[in-house]
Amino acid sequence: MIRSMTGFGRGRADNEVQAVTVEMKSVNHRFCEITVRMPRQLMEIEDKIKKIIQTYIKRGRVEVFVTISGEGLAKKTLQTDWELLGEYMKAFQEISERHQLSKSVEIQDILHMPDVMTTSEEEVDQTSIHQLVFTAVEQAVGQLLTMREKEGQELYQDLVQHLTNIQQLRDEVESLAPTVSEQYEDRLRKRLTDYLEGTIDEQRVLAEVAIFAEKADVNEELTRIHSHLTQFFQTIDTTDVIGRKLDFLVQELNREMNTIGAKANNGKIAQCVIDMKTQLERLKEQVQNIE
Structure with missing residues (x-):
């Protein structure tokens, strides 16, 4: 199951004389960055708090707020x-x-x-207050993970839809690709016929069509797009931290689409490429929020 990098969590722990409240929120970030705001008397346990959070969270910017009520520190x-x-x-x-x-x-x-x-x-002795903080942190990060997983489920559905749309457009380009050379040959013959008044060098025509067909061939790009989409589907069904890998796959898909757009001398294929890149842009926006 994929997880979002956006979420909020809250935890509370208390004893007879003190109460600790921990709130944390997370947003998108390329790496795992944690900032903790709490009374200066608790600074010695800042690293321990970060390690607890890093056990559960691998990517995202997390802000943690610790407040103490009751007897002072x-x-x-x-x-x-x-x-x-x-x-x-x-x-x-x-x-x-x-x-x-x-x-x-x-x-x-x-x-x-x-x-x-x-x-x-x-x-004063802070052993008990430290334990309260750790307990509240565990509760808060638990709530945070629940929210991130819930949003991840919604992201998963969107990703599948965009990937399916791209796959359908890719298949359409594959069906249109063989006609590109045929259409070019028809146009070439018509121009030569009009220019030469019916006398055509058949070998020259075939040579020109072969050169064009080689330049306009997008089978390799279509194969790579199919491979990248397959990897994308496989990746989002894993439980690993996948955000960076998905970023890479989006970049590779964009590269292949651009190549097809530059090669294919066909209006319908060009429109398919535009539609694929539109879906890819929406896909990219969603990927930016995946852990």
């Missing part, structure tokens, strides 16, 4: 520099005496004195 304490406060008070007293100021120092004044009161953090 660190214990905060307040310190007062009494010696510095004393220096401030002496300075205020001296200023008051020199300038005859009567206003006394209030508590709010002390709170605004630089460096008098500071806070510090003491990290």
